[in-house]
Amino acid sequence: MPETKKQPQPLDGIKVIEIGNKISTAYCSKMLADQGAEVVKVEDPRTGKQDRQERILSGEGKPGSLFAYVNCNKFGIKLDVEQQASAKIIEDLVRQADILVEGYTPQTAKDMGIDYHRLRQINPNLIVLSITPFGQTGPYCEYNAYAINISAAAASSLCIGEPGRTPLPLPLSQVHFQSAAMGATAALGAIFAREFTGRGQHIDISESEVWMTHFTGHAVIAFVFHNRRRIRSGHKTQALYPNGIFHCKDGYITLLAMRGEQWKAFLNILGEGKIPEWYSSDERFMKTTFRELNLKYGDELEVMMEKWLTTKTKEEIFQLGRKNHVALAPVKDVREVLEDAHLAYRKYFVEVEDPEVGKVKYPPSALRFSKTPSVIHRPAPKLGEHNEEIYGGWLGYGKTKIEELKSNGVI
């Protein structure tokens, strides 16, 4: 992909250093890069190549496609932080930077010489953003955890799954993406605050807290106020009915009917214009309140509902729902999302050419600014691709010095 000329962007002039090999740190600084910040990704010359292909940073199958996505619009340099000579280089980088993003537990960050206490002495205006599973303080601060561990600890998993079977996480590392987005927000909030406090600060983001603040507040509220413990209940929700995911002809649909009149409207869809015979002729159903239907006859009703639903496609059911004011929606697979007419109208997916991955459709920055639209103007950097540009340009190191650092394996 050729580099395209940059349009004015909201974060022009903001300089960001990213150290780490996690989705949370990479996606966080990508969000800043998408709005115009100059982001320099620091990679380890020894393990960088492996980090790009392994574990959570690779898509499955062809390695590296997820890496390419979460690192577009960035510069990349090599730096071996374990070598002594790197301490001075980190100082030089940090003096230039507005924000440093890292994802190591506190002791490791300290060992690497990138802890806030040290960095603030070098640049008091610097904002250091640390994204860790359990935060910078407390008994779990040195604990390591991945997406399913955090989803579990933050009380999501217990509520997803079939009753009595294994609790399930949210898929595709959702926790790390969420934490990344909160990180970008917090970093910008701190930039805003810096304009009147006149100083930088340390931002401590606990991934498990991000998750519970957004998704499990209800579980705490249910316990604290109502002494209830929520558990998983398979494909339908416990309390309200008939809310759930049901089979249809070509897949699944979701149904949400929160009020009695919506249930009635849904029954009218099932009966194609009237309450179906099997329902209206059954006194048990007719005499039971909307709220009790699920508890008493949920399974029986579902069989009858699906008898009709499985004769109709997602799209047919969706359109009937629209017409009759019942909230019915399809469960789409990836192909259907990629082909979605509404997203196509809004020109959502953008096709880019990545040197490693080839031609691929990316979700772009989801933020649509009327005056400063965001663009993907640069593919993910190759390992150390911008060594000259950053060490020479940003830091003003001479050719000899750069060569020497290279030959010593520092950069």
Place this chain on the structure above:
Amino acid sequence: MTDLALEGLKVLDFSWVAAGPKMTKYLADFGATVVRLESTKNACTIRVSAPFKDGVRGINRSTYFVGMNTNKYSMALDLKNPKAKEVVHKFAKWADLCVENFTAGKLERLGFGYEDLKKMKPDIIMLRTANQGQTGPHAAHQGFGYHLSGVTGLLHFTGEAGGDPLPLPVAYSDMIAPPFGLAALFAALEYRDRTGKGQMIDVSQLETTIQFLTPGILDYEVNHKETGRKGNLCDSAAPHDAYRCLGKDRWCAITVFTDEQWGAFCRVVGNPVLEEERFRTLLGRKQHEEELNLMVEAWTVNFTAEEVMKRLQEARVPAGVVQNGEDLSNDPQLHHRNYFWDLDHKEIGMYPHLGEPITLSETPPTGRMAAPCLGEHTDYVCREILGMEDYELEGLKMSGVFV
């Protein structure tokens, strides 16, 4: 008292239900002045939805509402009253930002779209987050986060391998929009401060949620494969699952990605069979995963989930107890970090409020006020924020606009 990060930032809040209020809650908790415009004539769905404190229905008693509306002022204002325009005009002149999350087109019909507000305040920044954005064939669809989980494809990935898709206990997309929206607001403020220009930001909840599904999308595009549902399984780790522990419905999620973690795991468990050659590499462990998982569970069932987590974490093996709401409210890590704020709500009383997951060392968020009762601050806002004189306030009151 320490400084607040967003002190002085003025926010006009038309938002309701979840995505918008969650966004403005962050702004308020970090110090912005947020005025929520509400009306008893069309009260926020969350205000009038169960669960209510003590099971007693009431517009100020929703326990979910109090969770999402700390530190905000509530101003009663009927947007359909002809006098509302005059009041909104004053707000627009005062505000830096305006946040709304109605179905696309609704504010325009009321006369408070971006173009209307821009006329009142040329450099206003307006953030709009509708289910599917402000434009396109589905923009006018009413919708719920619950559905977007399906429409985005997220549910396609949620569930056991070979099983049906399973619903999430939350309106997932409602909580993706807030961080994106906030990042956009700060970026727009930076831009305004440099150029003097405001703008409108369109955050589609459909589009923000799809961002987080990129691993699955890339798998389809690059590897031509629908990843689908895989439960707890992960191609690049084993063990990688939630395992049954001592007690009723108690579990611990354990993940082993690296050889180092595997070595540590074997030392903690102390079962010589695990040290056999067939389990030594990740490839081997994936091949014999079913057998492996049975052996892991044969160990975990002997201990409480907390004990399993502690033993493994101390050996640097990632693990997390599958917690419930009660566990969270007693969690030692959360209490150490003062995650819960003790707040006193006018009708609900004292309660532990879930604070913010972001700590800023110099300008931390604080819980200064519990969620407001509807219209609690109408007088205060009119006098102190909009600078109305008594006669003006009385005149507007007579018109019935403050309901």
